[in-house]
Structures are given as structure tokens and as C-alpha cells.
Amino acid sequence: MSENRKEALDALMRAMEIEKETFDFYTGAEQKTFNPAGKRIFRWLAKSEEQHYLKLSKLYSSLDESGRWVFYGGATITLEPETEHAQHVGFETGDLEALEIAMDIEKKGIAYFDELLRKTDDPDGRQMLQALRDEEAEHLRVITEKHQAVKGGR
Secondary structure, three states, rough: OOHHHHHHHHHHHHHHHHHHHHHHHHHHHHOOOOOOOHHHHHHHHHHHHHHHHHHHHHHHHHHHHHOOOOOOOOOOOOOOOOOOOOOOOOOOOOHHHHHHHHHHHHHHHHHHHHHHHOOOOHHHHHHHHHHHHHHHHHHHHHHHHHHHHHHHHH
16 A cells, blocks of 8 residues: 555544544534524534545545545535524523534634645545535534624624
8 A cells, every 4th residue: 555545544534533523513512502593503514524424434445445536526415494483592601612612623624624635636536625625614604604693692
């Protein structure tokens, strides 16, 4: 196995660990909040991170077995619309802190995918990593908007 491929596999394993940790954080946050909008966002984020983990796992296997990158067309998980009956109450302090932690997690994810992009020459690999990075940026955008709304409602 070439040193470059070993390095890529190690980086993918770390990315998978990050996605799992992030999934665990979001599922825990969903269970702890009583606010329906908060639950909805954390559930969406957890599903997205789970999909990232599964895709990275598939990529890891493909690179390990054949040295090939796999195609990634992007996430298919959409954020559920708010219901008419959703409570529009403010998050508790713990939820605001959870959003702040989530923003930090997504920023680190973006930075990690940026680092992997710099190290990847394969066009399919770059396309996949760019799509994952863009999805993390979308997560950050949604979390930041919610954070600003919660903070402004205090």
C-alpha cells in the first residue's frame, strides 16, 4: 500500500470518527430539548451526519480494497418544515449552548474537509470531499440562523 493511500485511509478514518461523534452530539441534543424547532434541526443534523458517516465508510472500503474513490452526489435529507403548531418559545440556556457547540463542530468539520481537499488530487475524491464540505457549511448556516434567532429572542 502506498504511503499516500495509507495517509488518505487514516484521514478518512478520522473523518468517520468525527461524523460519529457529531451524530452522537446531535441525537443527544435532540433528546434534551423540549422545543419542537430545536428537535427538528438537531434531528436533521443527526441524519445528515449519519449519511456522511455511511458514505465515508463506503469510500474507505473502496479505497482500501481497490484504490478507487466513490461518487457522492450529495445528501438527500431535507430539513422538515416547521409545523403550524410548533411552539415558538425560546430555547433554554442549555439549548443555546448546544447551538454554540454545534457551530464549533461544523466549523471544525469544514476545516477538516478543506484540509483533505488540499491533499487530494483525484477528481472524484475532490468532488466528494467538496460536496461533504458544502453540506457542513449548510449545516453551519442553519445552526447560525437558529442561534441568532434564539439569541435575539432573549
